[in-house]
Amino acid sequence: MKISEDMKNQLEQAARAIKSAKHIVAFTGAGISVESGIPPFRGEGGIWNTYDPEVLDLDYFFSHYSQSWKAIKSIFYDFLKDKKPNAAHHILSQWETKSHLKSIITQNIDNLHKEAGSVDVIEFHGNAQRLTCLDCEHLFEVRDWVFNEKAPSCPNCGGRLKPDFIFFGENIPEQAFHAAHQATWLCDLMLIIGASGEVSPANRIPEMAKSNGAIIIEINPGETLYTSKVTDIYLQGSAGKVLSDIDMALRQMDT
Ligand SMILES: [Zn+2]
Numbered sequence: 001m002k003i004s005e006d007m008k009n010q011l012e013q014a015a016r017a018i019k020s021a022k023h024i025v026a027f028t029g030a031g032i033s034v035e036s037g038i039p040p041f042r043g044e045g046g047i048w049n050t051y052d053p054e055v056l057d058l059d060y061f062f063s064h065y066s067q068s069w070k071a072i073k074s075i076f077y078d079f080l081k082d083k084k085p086n087a088a089h090h091i092l093s094q095w096e097t098k099s100h101l102k103s104i105i106t107q108n109i110d111n112l113h114k115e116a117g118s119v120d121v122i123e124f125h126g127n128a129q130r131l132t133c134l135d136c137e138h139l140f141e142v143r144d145w146v147f148n149e150k151a152p153s154c155p156n157c158g159g160r161l162k163p164d165f166i167f168f169g170e171n172i173p174e175q176a177f178h179a180a181h182q183a184t185w186l187c188d189l190m191l192i193i194g195a196s197g198e199v200s201p202a203n204r205i206p207e208m209a210k211s212n213g214a215i216i217i218e219i220n221p222g223e224t225l226y227t228s229k230v231t232d233i234y235l236q237g238s239a240g241k242v243l244s245d246i247d248m249a250l251r252q253m254d255t
Pocket of ligand 1: 155
């Protein structure tokens with residue numbers, strides 16, 4: 001079969017590139033969490049087909065605080081509570097200690113990279129596991145108390161609490177923005193995993209890596225905006241399956 005032969009060659013090529021790279025950065029999107037049971041926001045079966053995105057509009061949130069919280073709670077908290085990292089998250093976490101994977105830039109707010117044990121995780125869009133007080137700027141880990149009330153208030157000052165991920169129209173958190181750019185300039189190999197390149201400004205990160213000379217390996221179930229533009233090695237398939245295959249190829253190279 002020609003297709004599987006091609007795929008095998010590309011896997012080996014990817015494994016060799018990963019083995020010889022000195023500074024690897026993974027750039028991940030919603031696709032890496034699909035195998036953890038988290039649907040993407042956009043497209044078929046996406047969350048925004050069920051919920052109105054206005055709940056993540058800052059003006060709407062302020063003027064309909066308890067109503068917004070009700071929706072936010074069911075979208076992000078009731079739902080994410082039991083989700084666990086999958087094989088893809090675990091392999092990236094192992095590569096951080098075993099290979100030259102230096103950091104992960106993620107667009108996901110589901111905390112699954114950290115739950116899998118990855119340490120250097122740049123959360124480009126924030127993290128749902130934290131809440132920030134809009135008045136005193138205190139940060140809180142999400143705990144059950146948050147949801148005992150209809151709309152939570154800050155235990156410190158009584159102010160309104162917002163999930164510490166960005167709403168529509170908000171800027172990228174400054175620290176994450178700078179960390180992501182630094183990682184992108186340093187890397188000689190970038191793995192695009194489960195990201196389709198539709199969300200700006202995150203979508204520019206692989207282009208920056210490419211223009212800086214990095215090798216781009218893309219792992220996605222279908223071709224994306226990146227595939228013909230920036231990708232050097234395209235591996236079609238689910239994140240968990242393809243990363244497991246690469247991991248196995250790397251182990252074989254070691255023996
Ligand atoms: Zn406060």
